[in-house]
Amino acid sequence: MQKNQVSEFTSGGEAHTQREILSQPELWQEVYHLVGQESAGIAGFLNPILQKENLRVLLTGAGTSGYIGDAAQGTLQKVWRRPVQAVPTTEIVTQPETVFLRSVPTLLISFARSGNSPESVETVRLADAFCDEIYHLIITCNSEGALANMNAAAPGTIYRIILPEATNDKSLAMTSSFTCMLLSVLLVAHVDVLDKELDKIQRIVDQGNTILEEKSLLEALVLKGFERVVFLGSGEFLGIARECQLKLLELTDGKQVCMSDSFLGFRHGPRAIVNDHTLMVYLFSRKPHIMRYERDLVEDISRDAREIQSLQIGGVNELALPHSSKIELDIDPENPYQIVPATLVGQLLGYYSAVHRGIDPDSPSLSGSISRVVQGVNIYTEYNS
Known part of the structure; x- marks a missing residue:
């Protein structure tokens, strides 16, 4: 794949966060090749596990x-059935008995940047x-982290995917x-057909660069000084909306009021x-059925007498909203990586707001209340239900 270059930000000096944001489209290509190189090992580990009729899959991590x-749950469930x-x-560390089922074979997929968080x-x-039959797939950005170096409870029950060192963000946020671990697990779900996914990966690389090329639009929105920002998404995009909200909250040290929700859920009080x-930020679905519900809400909001401003990401070309900006993306309904x-x-938005x-x-x-690796968490190993 050809590497795409995007110019540096016009605001802010040299910084880890700036570099780490700009590097992502290129890193997505590296992640694709890494998973491809490990595809035989990944498939050899997962395929026998996925054959178990009553298998349960849990996806876990803390915060981001x-x-x-x-974001990945829907795609994995659809592909793996x-x-x-x-x-x-x-949630798991405080009440494991409400999560794990002892007699049910379980695949636990753990995501961690550093792999050193106590939880x-x-x-x-x-x-x-808590599980009689447990398998671990660990996806992490730090080869030296505690999670990457844990031993399996039984032979053949653990597999680690260590992403390139460049994905191990040095900044706090x-x-x-996030994007590389998300992409990697989506690729794992398609590990048996990775050669057919190349065009889809190039599509998201192009989409990433399109968004980065719209940096000035996003900075201009920040400069309008909105009091509140709301991110809406449906299905897998709801996970992305939640992550977008957290980025804006973290990078502004809590000074920006923001929230996230689903398009339909937003009607019910929020x-x-x-x-x-x-500022309403609409992360539109690539699925026509979902888009009908999303369209109903955004058109309703557009009729608000207060002239609510919005930012559209994706969506259909014929949707014309007043008081709205839009980043056009070439959407493919069959591309699960577009989240x-x-x-x-x-x-x-978080970077420029900061x-x-x-x-x-x-x-x-x-x-100093939040840190790159969470501090102050005591783990109580003597568990009593």
């Missing part, structure tokens, strides 16, 4: 890593303790690590957050 499961559930490690390590231990200084580049929207507030995007937490 947890949203990978939210097995129950797939996303449960964050932060990530403890979740693996709890899975071994996860950017390339719409109360909207005022005349709100990946949509994440860049939240990253860029820069124009005088906040260092690499270290936005002025109080």
Whole structure:
């Protein structure tokens, strides 16, 4: 695949966050080739497990890593035809008995940038303790992390995918690590047909570069000084909406009021957050059936007398909304990877929001209350239900 280059940001100096955002389309190509190189090992590990009739699949991680499961769950369940559930490690460590089923064979897929978060390590231990038959697929960006170096409870029950070192973001907020881990698990679901996925990967590389080329539009929206930002997505895009909200929250040190929801869920109360200084960000589905529901809501909001402003990502060309900006993407309804580049929207809005507030995007937490690897979590290993 040909590498695509995008120019540097016009605002902000040299920074880890800037570089890590810009590097993603190229890194997605590297992840595709890495999974391809390991395809035999991945398939050899997974295929016998996926043959188990009553297999259950759990996707887990903390914070941003947890949203990978939210975004990937639907695709994996459709491809594997097995129950797939996303449960964050932060839920598992406090109440494992409500998550694990002892007699049910379980594949636990763990996502972690550093692999050193206490909850990530403890979740693996709890899975071994609470399941009679447990298998681990670990996807991480850090070859030296605790998760990448854990031993299997039984031979042949663990497989690790270590992503390129460049995905191990140095900044506080996860950017390339999120999109690359998300892409990797989607590729794992298609590991037996990876050669047929090449064109789809090139499509998302092009889409990522299209979004990066619209940096000035996103910066201009930030400069309007919206009081509130709302991200909406359906299905797998709901996980992306949640991640976009978190990026904007983290990178502004909590100063930007923001939220996320599904298009239909937003009608049931959360719409109360909207005022005349709100930016609505619509992450439109690539599926026509879902888009009908999304269209009904956005057209309703467009008729609001307060002239609510919006940003459309994807969608149909004939949808013309007043007071709205749009990033055109060449959408393919059969391309499951298109959720990946949509994440860049939240990253860029977060980056510019930090820069124009005088906040260092690499270290936005002025109080030190959040950190690159979570601090202050005590793990209590003597579990009593």
